[in-house]
Amino acid sequence: MRRRWVRLGLLMLIAMGVVLPGTKAEATPPPPLAQYFPETGQSAVNYFWQFWKNTPNAMRVLGYPISLPFVQESFTEPGKFYLVQYFERAILEEHPENFNHPTNGNKYFVLGRLLGKELAKGRENEPAFKPVANPNNGTVWFPETQHTLTNTPGPFLTFWRNYGGLSVFGYPLSEPFQELNPDTGKVYWVQYFERNRFEYHPEEKPEFQVLLGLLGKQYYNEHKTEPKLAVKEWFFRYHTRAEAIPVDFIYGYNVQAFYQERDRLYQLVNNAAFGWIRQQAPWEDLQAADGTIYWGELDKVINDAHAKGIKVLLSVVRSPEWASENGTHGLPSRRNFPKFGDFMQRMAQRYKGKVQAYEIWNEQNYAIENGGVVAPAAYYVDMLEYAYKGVKAADPEAIVVSGSPTPTATNRTDIAVDELIYFAQMFAIPKFWNNVDVIGAHFGGTYNPPDTKWPDNPGPGPGWRDNSEFYWRRIEDVRQVLVNSGNGDRQIWVTEIGWATANTSPGFEYGNSNTIEEQGAYLERAMYMARYDYAPWVGAMFVWNLNFAVTSPDPLHETASFGVLNPDWSPRPAYTRLQQFAATHK
Structure with a gap:
């Protein structure tokens, strides 16, 4: 996950032969965050946005941003270059030497330039x-x-x-x-x-x-014709919301790539202008009780994707019988946490550079996904810690995504726990934040259009409408739980999102009310909302799913009904609409 402006800034420095000032600690950018201001066509970005939010009455003190961040030489310390962002009343700059200061923390990491002194x-x-x-x-x-x-x-x-x-x-x-x-x-x-x-x-x-x-604006107007600022004109012009978002958006498909025509499958991913896939990798199918790992078919899945230039999110799920407490596929027993951590380390080492992200478990708040019992949040976080450390020991650049709870308002440990409660429980555990890079989440719209939400704008009914769990906009509730935890700068990846169509699976009857045309329209609208209305705190959308109608023996099974391909590989309207969207909304 690379930030376009960071890359651009580094290229500028290389071209200028400039070396940034020495630092006491490496200043690592936070998960991408920004606030777009249509008044000026700019976004306050990352630590600059944090500084803006933490400034009392920021509109009066700093004003709107009038540029995107870029690297510029200091006028008070000639020869030193800093990442800066111009605001109407100030110019802010990052000072890496103050990052993680032993006494001040990051209090002085972002400082206002000495504009008063200059003037x-x-x-x-x-x-x-x-x-x-x-x-x-x-x-x-x-x-x-x-x-x-x-x-x-x-x-x-x-x-x-x-x-x-x-x-x-x-x-x-x-x-x-x-x-x-x-x-x-x-x-x-x-x-x-x-x-x-x-x-x-x-x-x-x-x-x-x-x-x-308005010292920021004044300084820019007085100096914009000088060579040092003239080359930065692009950063000051008005930008659309899409241009001002500081990170590339991830478009992905959930796929079933084991024992499939992968060349055909991956070509469809590329044709769709989607750069990522999410593939589940069951631990139970890979490691024997004696520790032997049988990579076999998974090697082919990963290597073929890499050869096609496709990035991979591996969702690691399902314990082997020997590893769980009750001989099922639920979370491993505590005594086997270290073995799971070792497995993740060996996996990350094997696929370094080929797998870009790992999601640790799937719908751990749902009993049917975890051997018949809901995994308590604290128990899950303890396991996550082992997995995170294992991945990072082998591949520090890999992104670790927390397992995605499923939307539900049910609270029975033998069935499910409301995911809003489950998220709050995870978020309340301090070490959770040290062992995850991105928050994973699942959403589905039943037969409710994307813009609807209970109770203010409910769907058509008669069922699946009287709780926000039935709506795509449930994501707004999850976001609020995240903000309430004090970690609103963390990014959410939607690792499953979809609308079912006609099927015969009990519990998914709502799909019979959705036409394949509506499925396409709903997915496109949800993608737009994630890409723009929820940017940048939503960083990825993995559609559920691409090819399960092809792989399922029953074309009317619910998993097939969520697919955007028909059983004969032909595209549904959803595939075509998403293809056009991704191609034009990078």
């Missing part, structure tokens, strides 16, 4: 900019710049303290003085700080009497 350059001999002595009368005085900060004539001190202080505004560079505002033609009391300029507007309501200069 005050050459004014050092003006009376207001000359240092003053400490009045020693209780007034706040900064020895670093030898200037005071008070609430006279305007409430500058209160504003400074309430809206970010040192990390946002820096130290004062002047005493308050009167200055003409070139935009309004009026004179205001102002005070310069390292990173901004305060203006006192007594005619405004008390909460708006201190206004900040």
